[in-house]
Amino acid sequence: MSTPRPAEHRTLTVQAAGCVLWRRSPVTGELELCLVHRPKYDDWSWPKGKLKRGEDALAGALREVAEETGHTAVPAAELPSALYPANGRPKRVRYWAAEAVSGAFAPNDEVDRILWLRPEAARLRLTERRDAELVDALLSTLRPGQ
Known part of the structure; x- marks a missing residue:
């Protein structure tokens, strides 16, 4: 019989959420997607972040969009999640089209x-x-003419 590991040694998945944020260009009317630049990592990504304790994933995704881009958004379809290692722990990010x-x-x-x-x-x-890969996932959710 194995001994349970202490809680501090369990590898819990970090829960995060974000959006593939889109709009119609105010100039041309063409579809545009919003990318954020994080200077800490010097990368370009979707607006996303860790969920607060007990926070609903969609609410967290919209909060992160507001905090990182200054925009309010209307969510639509949930897109594929990403699961990857981050700082030695698994991280799951749920995404929505918004x-x-x-x-x-x-x-x-x-x-x-x-x-x-x-x-x-x-x-x-x-x-x-x-x-x-989420670009194609978003495009497949948008109706022609949307």
């Missing part, structure tokens, strides 16, 4: 820049390949 409806970006400690890019440009700019 349309930006209002707001304005202001640089902060976590995010110093955002970019609104067409889908192909966003796919190329994203630092992690797993993030780029």
Whole structure:
């Protein structure tokens, strides 16, 4: 019979959530996706972050969008989750498609820049390949003409 490991030695999965944030360009009307630049990691990714204790994943995703981009968003379909190691622990990020409806970006400690890019440009700019795969997942959820 094995002895249970103490709680501090268990590897708990870090829970996080975010959005693939999109809008129609105010100039051309074309689809644009929002990427955030995190100076701490010098990377381009989707707005996302760790959930607070007891926080609903979708509520956390929308909170992170607001904190990191300054935009409020209307969520739609849940997209594929990502599971990967982060700082020696497994991390699961749940994502939703979300349309930006209002707001304005202001640089902060976590995010110093955002970019609104067409889908192909966003796919190329994203630092992690797993993030780029979400471009197709988003596109498959949007109806023609949306």
